[in-house]
Amino acid sequence: MQISRNYRSNQTFLQIVPYKQTLFLLLSLFLFTACSPQAVLDKPASGVLPVADSAQLPDVIKTLISQSDHQFLNNDFAGALATLERAVRINPRYAEVWSRMAQVYLKQGKIEQARQHAKRSNSVIKNNDSLRKFNNEIITSDSIEDSSVIQKEQAH
C-alpha cells in the first residue's frame, strides 16, 4: 500500500515573474495616483499593472485581476475584493489572487484579514520565492504602520 501513489505532488502550477518588480510598479502607480488621479483613471489598468507579466495566468483570471486593480486605484476596495473573490471562485489555486486580496485588506487597514490572506496565498504557492517573501512581509508586520508595503508607499 502506498499512500502517495494517487497524489500528484509539487506540480508547477503558477510561476510569476519577480514580485519585487510588480510591487515597484504598483507603488509607483500609487505615487502617480496621488499626483494626478484623473491621469490614472484614463490609463488602462492592464497596461500598467503587473498583470500582463503574469503569463501563466489564464485570461479570465488576468481580466478579473485587471478589473480589481482598476477598482483598487479608484479606492473602491470593496469592489476590488468582490472581483478578486470572483477569481477565487473560478480557481482558488492562484497565489497571486490571494496575495492581492491581502494587499487590499492592508490598504483598508484590516491587518488581520490581510495577514490571513497572505497566509492563504503562501499555502498555494508552489514555486515563487519572491511572492512568498512579499506575503511574509505582510504576515510579520505588527501593525499597518509596520507593514513595509505601506512604509514604502509613504516613503514615496
Added chain:
Amino acid sequence: MTNPKPKSKSKSRKKTSKKKAVKKKAVKKPSGRLRFLFNRYTLLGLIAFVLFFSSYLVYLNIQITEKMSGRIWSLPSHVYARPLELYQGKHLTVKQLISELKQTEYSRVQNRPTKPGQFRVLNESHFEIISRNFTYWDGEQKSQGIRLSIYDNKISILHELYSDKTLPIFRMEPVKFAGIYPSTKEDRQLIKLDEVPDDLVLALLAVEDRRFYEHWGVDPRSIVRAMLANLMAGGTVQGGSTLTQQLVKNLFLSPERTLSRKINEALMAILLEISYDKSVILETYINEVYLGQNGAQQIHGFELASQYYFANSLRKLRRDQMALLVGLVKGPSWYEPRKHPDRAKARRDQVLKLMHERGALSLAQLNKYKSLGLGLAKKPRFSANRFPALVDLVKRQLKQDYNEDDLKSSGLQIFTSIDPYIQSQAEASVKRVISRLEKSYKQAENLQTSLIVASSQQGEIQAMVSDRKPSFPGFNRSLDAVRQIGSLIKPAIYLTALQQPQRYTLASRLDDSPLRIKTSKENLWSPQNYDKKFSGDILLFEALNKSRNVPTVRLGLDVGLSDISDTLHNLGVRRDIPAYPSMTLGAFSLSPFDVANMYQTFAANGFNVPLKVIREVLNKDGRPLKRYPLESEKTIDEKSIYLVNRVLHQVTQTGTAKSLANLFPQSLAGKTGTTDDLRDSWFAGFSDNQLAVTWIGRDDNASTGLTGSSGALRLWSDLFAHLNVDSLEMIQPAGVNNVWIDAESGGLSNKNCLGAVELPFIQGSEPTEKAECKSVGIIDQIKRFFK
C-alpha cells in the same frame, strides 16, 4: 309648514278667518316650542356632527398619510442563485446551460436572437444569447450579445455576438429561486412613473378614468354616466369610480359593497387628492393594481404583471400587450389570458379601440394590433417556495443584520452562492438513494436525510437538502438535527496527536488490544472495534484509515480530551464538547452543518472559513446594502493537517470508503461515521472543488441498519457522480518529507522492501530505526503494479 288649502270657495270669510285664528293659535304654540327645540338640539347636533365629522376626516387623513408617507407596500425579498460565470475552459454541459437559461426565463428562438432575453442553439453545441440588463452588487451589466461553443463539456469559444472579439469572461444573470413573501402573499416590482410608457398611461386613463386630470377624486359626471348606463343595461356594466377611488379601495378598504364603504371611499379619495399630486396618485395606482394570481402569489402592479404575462419589462411591451394589461384591471381572473384567451383578446381589442378613439392609434395600427395574437410568455415556473431549507438558511444568516419584517417587506435582493444545477442534482440523488436503500435493506425504513454541498476552499454553500422530500417545509435537519457523529471525530483526534510531531507520527505504533476504562466508581467502559476484533499493534495511519476504535480511544486519552476539544473548536465547531472518554468515539452531537464546517477546514488545508450562503444584499432599487466577504483564518498548521488529509485520501482508496476508488478516477478524501446500533450513517468528503456532508438516520433515533459506508457514502457518491469533480490536489508544505517505512513495524524501509509504504513526516520526526527488509519478489512487484 303650509296651511291646508281651502276646500270650497263658498265657505264664509269669517269662518275662515276664525279657523285660521284657531289654527294659528294651535300651531303657534307648538311651533314656538319646536323652534326652540329645533334651535337648541339642532345646534347641538350640528356641532356634534361637525365635531364628529371633522375628527373622522382627521382620522381618515391620518390613515392616508401614514400609508402613503411610510412604506406603502410590503415588498417581498427575492433570493438569487449564484450568477453563472462563462469563460473559456469552464466546465459546462449543453444541458446545463439550456436549463440555466430556461430558469432565468430566456426564450429559445429559431432564428438569430434579436432581443434581450432570447437565445438560440445551433447543432446542439453553439449558443447565441442576448443577455438582459442586470444590476449586480458591483453595478449594472448592460445587455450584451454573446456566442459560445461547448465542446467536450467545456466552453471552447466565447465571443461577442456580432464580432470575433473574444470575451475573457461573461456573467449570466442569476436564477431567482425563491421569494420571502409578506403574509399577504403580495408580489410586485416597483416602477417609477417616468419609466411607464405613455401609451400605457393613455390606455389606462381612456379605459378607467378619462377625466383623471380634471376631477377632485370623485367625478359626479362619471357617476351619473355610469348610473345611466347601468339603468339602460339593467345591471352593473360600468363603474363610476375614479382611479383615485379605486386606489383608495385597494389600499384602505375592504372589498364589500356597502353604502358606508362607498362614502368612506369618496371621502378618502377627496382627501388623497387634497394631499397628493396627481402624479403620485397615478404612480401608486400603477404599482398597486391587482392583475393576476400565480399560485399563492398575488401579482400586483403593471411591471410585475408585464413580467408575469410577457416575460418582459413594461417599457419593452408592444402597444397591444399594454392594452391587454390595461384590460385586465377590470377582472384579472375573468380575463386571465392563459385560461381564457378568447375573453382576453376581446377585452384587449376593446381597449385598443378606445386607444384609437383617443387618437393613440391610427386605424391601420388598430387593425394591425387586433390581428395579432396575445403574445404571452410561458408561465413562470416558480411560485411557492420549492427550497424551504435553503430559504431558512438564508433567513437565519440574514437575521444578524435584518429583522423578519424587513426581510418580508423591504424588497431586498439577496444574492447567494446556491448553484441551481448542484441543488437539482442533490435533490435527485436524495430521492434516488433513499428509496434504493429502503428497498435493499430490510431494517431501513422511514429514513431521513441531510445533504450539504459547499465549495471546498471558500466555504460557500452551493446546495442543501434537509428532507427526503426536498421541497417539504418543516424540520431543517441540516441545521437542527443534532446527532452523534461517531467516527467523524477521529480525524480531529489524530490531528491533535500529529500536532506534536515529537510524540506522534503517521508511523507511530498504537495499541489495539482490549481496553477497560473506569468511568465512575461502579462503571467500566470497554470500547470495541466495529468488527469486535483486536489487531494487536497497529500503525497510526492505518488505525485512522480503517477507523479502529480502541487505538483511537487510547490515543485520545493520551493527547487529552481538552486538547481534542480545542482542535475541534479550531476546526470550526462552535458547540460545547463534553469531556468524557466516549467523546473520542464521537459520542456527542453535532448538526450536519457543524460537521460541514469542521471538514471544510480539512478541505481548505487548515484555513477555517465559516460556511456562508449570502454574498451580497441590494435594496429594492438595486443599490448595494451589504457584502459578506470571504473570511478565512488559519487555525491549524498546514503540516499536521496535510498528514491527516493524506490519510483521509487513503480512506477513499483502501479504507472504509474504498468503494469510491472504483467509482471515481479522481483523487478524493473523506471519512465515514457510524453510531451505536446503526442509528446514524455519516459521510464527510471532499474533492478539490467541493465538500459534501451526508447524513442518513431516523427522526425517532431508531436503528437504520446502515453504516456510514452502506448509507451516507452511497448518497455522497451518487451525487458526486453527477457533478464535475476536480481531482484533489494537495500541496505538500515545506518541511514535510516523504519516507518509506515498513507498514508492520513502522521502522525505516525502502521502496524495494516488501510491505513498504511511503508516508509523509514533519521534518525531524522521521523514524530512525531501520526495519528488516525483505526484497520484493517478482510476483509481489506485479501485484504492487496492479494495486
